[in-house]
Amino acid sequence: MTAALDTLRTVFGYESFRGDQEQIVEQVIGGGDAVVLMPTGGGKSLCYQIPALVRDGCAIVVSPLIALMADQVGALRQLGVNAAYLNSTQDPQERAEVQRAYLAGELDLIYIAPEGLSRQWTRDFLSRGTIALLAIDEAHCVSQWGHDFRPDYLALGELAELWPDVPRIALTATATDLTHQEITERLHLQNARHFVASFDRPNISYRIEAKDRLQQQLLSFIRTEGFDGDVPLTGIVYALSRKSVENIAAFLSRNGIDAMPYHAGMDSRTRERTLRRFLREDGVVVVATIAFGMGIDKPDVRFVAHVDLPKSVEGYYQETGRAGRDGLPSVAWMAYGLADVVQQRRMIDMSDGDQTHKMAQSRLLDAMLALCETADCRRVQLLRYFGQEIAPCGNCDTCLNPPATWDGTVAAQKVLSTVWRLDREFDGQRYGAGHLTDILLGKENARIAQFGHDRLSTYGIGTELDANGWKSVVRQLIAQGHLAPQGEYGVLTLTAAARDVLSGRVTVSFREEAKRVRASGGRSKRVATELSGEEGLLFEALRTWRYAVAQEADAPAYTVFSNKTLEAIAQVRPTNVDELLTVSGVGEAKAAKYGEAVIDVIADFDSL
Template sequence: MSTPHEVLRTVFGYEQFRGDQEQIVSQVVSGGDAVVLMPTGGGKSLCYQVPALIRDGCAVVVSPLIALMSDQVGALRQLGVRAAYLNSTQSSEERSATERAYLAGELDLIYVAPEGLSRPYTRDFLSRGKLSLIAIDEAHCVSQWGHDFRPDYLALGDLAELWPDVPRIALTATATRRTHEEITERLHLQNARHFVSSFDRPNITYRIEPKNQPTKQLLDFIRTEGVVDGEQATGIVYALSRKSVESTAAYLVKNGINALPYHAGLDKRLRDETLHRFLREDGIVVVATIAFGMGIDKPDVRFVAHIDLPKSVEGYYQETGRAGRDGLPSVAWMAYGLADVVQQQRLIQMSDGDAAHRRSQSAHLNAMLALCETASCRRQQLLRYFDQDSGPCGNCDTCLTPPKTWDGTVAAQKLMATIWRLDREYRQHYGAGHLIDILRGVSNKRIEQLGHTNLSTYGIGTELDAAGWSSVVRQLLASGYLETRGEYGQYFLTEAGVPVMHGKVPLEFREDAKKAGRSSRPTRAASVAADLSEDDAALFESLRKWRAAVAKEAELPAYTVLGNKTLEAIAHIRPSTRGQLLAINGIGEAKLERYGDAVLEVISAYDSGA
């Protein structure tokens, strides 16, 4: 196959490239290196898969996702691509068969894990065959300052010297300017062409609300917005600890939600079964730590929820990006509170990293906190973090229901004066709960024993309740006027906070909404068939049932047989010949050969009323 467009049409079933794809493909086909920053669902995989089918030899794809390699390879084989993988899950016989196929020139792509590629045996073996290109997926894992650092990625820089004539392409959906620079430097890609797409995901509604009863808030959210056509939608819920993962999953199950826990402490067979069900079944909600979700291509995840504050904006963007890969409306929802901030900062203080690493992690957390507390468009702030500009999106909670603001100057002075007087008069620092009790004039044994009823600020803050003062603390933290230190999250004034305490800096605070704004395009409206006529939608459901049966028999995720958008187009166009079917996006020659006649039979049977 001589041209990228021929490969795109005949193998993948698409008429044209999107965005920068064509330029990236041309760069790699011609033997050049590339660094690709493209959002989840933007079509990164085509940027190396198409060149792999044009260039002579076999492409090596470096991926940290051992659990997904089998499905990734299975999806390519559905397209007629000669793909395989090498990893620790294989038997010696399976590995030997793959190695023989590679050496015989019978493979187009081979997936390997970074730790596997760092071994001398694997490098020697690959050197005995012919490499067409090297694709380094999830390239942000090379960044030691990033949210998902993996030491094995550091060794991938050697590939430039080991195979100097083989083009390399590094790809990621998440990178700040600093991470981008690290990818370039550590992977020795200084001479590569760089392609940076917009990170905007306009189909995702971002919603963040104060944490009160997080599991109940989560359940209410899933019941109201995690529904498609009256059925439970597929979703992912992220929690910080393994204990929280298990308790949250159990709570959802108790309340009728088809939820499964996933974290590294569970038995591997249970984790594999959970992943298998999530990829192949509809309506599964996985409650997980951040170990879950990277690289998952499931297109119809309708919501991603966080019940704990993520550690960084990069991590949050990566995790929320797993929703709505099909481009349909989806929701990223989060409940967070002051305790989340204190917990994260305590973990940073107790980490093994040096002072520079702790400062970097604190900066990540502060940016995440600022995103949560902004009164302006969340999408604007999110994209600004990645050095990209945007106007107000009209599709986040702060756009849909603009928060009210109030003059918080005096409240900030009261809180900061309390912190300052405790330091000056007692040489002591305390957490938010104790400070709020002092301001509200709470009389309890601890306050009385410590003599804090004698403070001049005792009882001067009765105009706000405890939740209102927590909001003040959060927003002062987000603005950098306060910081926490120590194992118990004691509060200190920062240098920038001193003028605030003296009333020299006026402050406007956002008022916490009693009920968060909802999208004008809620999740339940995200059905693919929503834009079809009633008759076409019924045919779409018939095609879905056929696809489910085929996928189950082949033990493949349904979307790797034919995607929802392809089924929608079939239901609307109703092709009656193989030629008409081939003209539909998502159907290449291999899928036409494998499924064409069966699809035409489903259409014919539906039209005849059978």
């Protein structure tokens, strides 16, 4: 048995590696560098934690997640691993103790934020100890084109020259070819081995629908998918603005959902309380900006909802990936509308970046729109963005309820002609979707009369669709690249591609608005479906015990044992600690710490 496999079994309680884990671990143990692209829940942490325990010295783990370091370290200590962190939340005495332990060679891993590692004092201090390896987590933060860019990550490339003999491993749960290339170049990992796993998360059902009374849509979704019977499930709702976060959290709370807001404008103590409740309790819904969630290891998040259009497919994938880390059915739901597109375009146009940057951001948005408006499998479209091909999944909204498509060439020509005639006949006047819709429907209002737009040849020629239908047409024309919002007010202009549609050289197909569907298999469940009868009851007894232990230790429940491990214990029903050690997820440290208590829970249950 190799040292890596022995560590996997005795410390972490797993019988075998998954996917590329073993090759990655052996690469780093042997002193080589690695770049690892692996989906959330794929076991990235083990790829540096096991080498940290096998190699001499202490692993330096670069993590941008100061608020989560204590929980990350606490979870490792539960396994008997000597871990610590250094960050700005510690008082001088705590920092001094960590520094002493590091220099004495008593630590296996130490977590440090990139901002801390960019300081010369920190680098000089770490150089006084023995460094086993350098792990750069959330490595996509180095990408200036990415969704979570952190400037201090750019300085991490210097560590290759500072510690040339120390193996380095960069890890991320999402990266396009461009981001992958940036990680490699900026972190000076050109000689590293690269490991790219499938990004598919088959347990997540992706669903996207048009906005129509957004708050009621969200509430309906949560009431349908956010409960297991009468028991509320854990979820995250993402919004772009702080005001939206607060309004939506308040709305959900008024309607009986245990929802809390989280954004950077709140004081740190409130944010910390929210995060602690989310990690330690079941059934909590956090409404947050995208700053929330990266690195959170909570396995039983059953749904992630977006009430605003994400800026990129990478961001969307990263955020939805926080659902279902335990492999059980979960849902990624989003509602978006034309106003989202206009807002995103306006933000790009008004940004401080140069033209190259704005064009890159526009391409990211175009890809996100294509995902929203596709009539094909969402998962196929999503993974294709990352350069991976799969068959249709059968578990997204477009697979479960394939949207009909219709020949929208004439409708498209009516919209595009209206835009063209306003520009040509009224001295360059440009308007948004609402005004175009009013013209096509022949609405009589003061604005149309004031500007004489009722004299347009397209006035009143669009009565075959209602206002929502025309807004859908405009939205899809933008997604297909025939219209482009511009300026502060998002007025619509023709693109070069629109000419071929107007001339009839190109036909246009649109998707009909799909009916709302539920995830396959019905509502998401907190427990595996095969647990029933006595096994299910024993599982609940073990969960009750785990909750009490976690409360006493002031730690998230999953750091004691995961749901999967409790399910396996309920099925195996061990009668002694040696039998407990055969259960996946039970290592020697946890067996020594909790083994007798678990056996007592089982014995008490059997005596009933």
